[in-house]
Amino acid sequence: MTDEVSRNERIKEASDYLRGTLAHGLREEITGAIADDDQQLVKFHGMYLQDDRDLRPERTRKKMEKAFAFMIRVRVPGGVLSPQQWLALDQVARDYGNGTMRLTTRQTVQLHGVIKSNLKSTPKAIDTALLNSIAACGDVNRNVMCGVTPERSPAHAGALALARAISDRLTPRTPAYREIWLDGEKIAGGDDEVIEPIYGRTYLPRKFKTVVAVPPSNDVDIFANDLGFIAILDAAGVIAGWNVTVGGGMGMTHGEPETYPRAADLLGFCQTKDALAIAEAVVTVQRDWGDRKNRKHARLKYTIEDRGLDAFRAEVERRANVKFAPAQQFRFTSTGDRYGWSEGAEGRAHLTLFVQNGRLADGGGVAQLSALRRIAQVHDGDFRITPNQNLIVANVPTEKQTEIEDVAREARLLAPWSGLRRNSLACVALPTCGLALAESERYLPELIAALDGRLAAHGLSADDIIIRMTGCPNGCARPYLAEIGLVGKGPGRYNLYLGGAFDGSRLNKLYREDLDHAGIVAALDPVFAAYAAERQAGERFGAFAIRAGFIAATSNGADFHANVGPQRAA
Numbered sequence: 001m002t003d004e005v006s007r008n009e010r011i012k013e014a015s016d017y018l019r020g021t022l023a024h025g026l027r028e029e030i031t032g033a034i035a036d037d038d039q040q041l042v043k044f045h046g047m048y049l050q051d052d053r054d055l056r057p058e059r060t061r062k063k064m065e066k067a068f069a070f071m072i073r074v075r076v077p078g079g080v081l082s083p084q085q086w087l088a089l090d091q092v093a094r095d096y097g098n099g100t101m102r103l104t105t106r107q108t109v110q111l112h113g114v115i116k117s118n119l120k121s122t123p124k125a126i127d128t129a130l131l132n133s134i135a136a137c138g139d140v141n142r143n144v145m146c147g148v149t150p151e152r153s154p155a156h157a158g159a160l161a162l163a164r165a166i167s168d169r170l171t172p173r174t175p176a177y178r179e180i181w182l183d184g185e186k187i188a189g190g191d192d193e194v195i196e197p198i199y200g201r202t203y204l205p206r207k208f209k210t211v212v213a214v215p216p217s218n219d220v221d222i223f224a225n226d227l228g229f230i231a232i233l234d235a236a237g238v239i240a241g242w243n244v245t246v247g248g249g250m251g252m253t254h255g256e257p258e259t260y261p262r263a264a265d266l267l268g269f270c271q272t273k274d275a276l277a278i279a280e281a282v283v284t285v286q287r288d289w290g291d292r293k294n295r296k297h298a299r300l301k302y303t304i305e306d307r308g309l310d311a312f313r314a315e316v317e318r319r320a321n322v323k324f325a326p327a328q329q330f331r332f333t334s335t336g337d338r339y340g341w342s343e344g345a346e347g348r349a350h351l352t353l354f355v356q357n358g359r360l361a362d363g364g365g366v367a368q369l370s371a372l373r374r375i376a377q378v379h380d381g382d383f384r385i386t387p388n389q390n391l392i393v394a395n396v397p398t399e400k401q402t403e404i405e406d407v408a409r410e411a412r413l414l415a416p417w418s419g420l421r422r423n424s425l426a427c428v429a430l431p432t433c434g435l436a437l438a439e440s441e442r443y444l445p446e447l448i449a450a451l452d453g454r455l456a457a458h459g460l461s462a463d464d465i466i467i468r469m470t471g472c473p474n475g476c477a478r479p480y481l482a483e484i485g486l487v488g489k490g491p492g493r494y495n496l497y498l499g500g501a502f503d504g505s506r507l508n509k510l511y512r513e514d515l516d517h518a519g520i521v522a523a524l525d526p527v528f529a530a531y532a533a534e535r536q537a538g539e540r541f542g543a544f545a546i547r548a549g550f551i552a553a554t555s556n557g558a559d560f561h562a563n564v565g566p567q568r569a570a
């Protein structure tokens, strides 16, 4: 290693496979935080050190330490949880967290507000439900997502099986998690090849994200991910193989045009028997080719831009010992969830609930967390967290359908009427996220109410339009693939992006900068008016914004920053 590698590389290298001084630091009672280097390592264990930013000013005035607490993200491949697992997480949220559960855009559950003295008890409690949080954050393959569109088709079972197999194959093997959190015995020594055969001592240059999609639904937002598998079905609806995608990613930095979001490319078609070897080869090529000096240039998307897709494909083929066939035809229609009841197998049905921005709590006159606890107590199917921060109560037998629907309705978990709200996502942002420049989860509901007023005036209330907001440009709620994207710039101020595709296949582009609440409404109102007056049959809002000349189209990441701004006088 040279001196040039980033600080995180040195921390990983010296960590003895992610141990660092975590075990010791947890016992230090003098602070609610942990050592600087351990703050990087704890992410690989699925935990983030945060502080309550609402309380910062007062605590600074009183010369108190920040109000530190941890966020813990559980690993839930494909978002599938049993009712018992749901009940266990609900209990953990109330015992050790802040009494809320957050469903995430990667189909996992986040618990916020876990103070250091409860930090060890939490993974233990999670472990009793046969769950863990390893690799939910950090420079590793994160939670593997899988399309949830609840249909009868056996293709969904095949997709979930692949997602789980990839998750198992790419989960770090270090015994550190078990040692530190579950009081497992310390296992010393061993070669790199034995301890981490895929990752080695320094893991990946940056985070890595994998998804499995079943067309026509692109609910997993495949083009936002480093690695994706698209199920290709034969005439009988059986999986014939997979189109593989690589090089998608959202994060960028304001004012640094060499950073940009990028939509994934198609690498080719493979058979099911080769899929795992290909997943592993994509990861090891990125491990070896990815940039370890500059973390802002370390995602697979930049490796592919720098080396070219053909060279990348050739190296994956060589390592996996597989030749790709040309990608096969497929068609995505949308990234959204289908709310309400849908038919399942053997007389059972699935109910897709609307969870605003994924946050489940009791308060403000509704008890959504308690309602789901009641449902979990009587439910004998499973739960599926959707990539849109929603929840499916899956496989409900006929005799329980009315009861479950009644509980959900009372807790206002059935889909709202507004087409905009039904298609909204917001990242967490304030008060817990240390990177937030502006509000997101706490503000988007209010902005939608204002925009709904304008949409109603133009007769567009029921139209499905995808809106996503994040509190900073990192892009956790995938705002650059939305038809309306809003990205925090500073307190109360946002950049507005237009022109994303409804099916998730095209990035949007910067339309107006640094807008406040009134500015956002004023900027969008004329575009809504034009959409109502001029759209063609079936034309989606994002596509219309381009055709009508409001915004230029983005063809891929590298031209995301070209031709920005309004193209037609609004």
Ligand code: HEM
Pocket: 048, 050, 071, 103, 104, 105, 106, 110, 224, 249, 250, 251, 358, 389, 426, 427, 428, 429, 432, 433, 434, 435, 474, 475, 476, 477, 478
């Ligand atoms: C440099 C890039 C990024 C950094 C440093 C980062 C950091 C964070 C942090 C600190 C949180 C916790 C916020 C909280 O719960 O208080 C978070 C949440 C989350 N991030 Fe990121 N993030 C980045 C990019 C992304 C991207 C590109 C995606 C996905 C496309 C993503 C997916 C998520 C998800 C699913 C959550 C959970 C909360 C939610 O659903 O809104 N992150 N991120």
Ligand code: SF4
Pocket: 427, 428, 429, 430, 433, 434, 435, 436, 437, 440, 470, 471, 472, 473, 474, 475, 476, 477
């Ligand atoms: S997008 Fe930014 S503000 Fe939102 S959760 Fe991610 S890092 Fe935090």
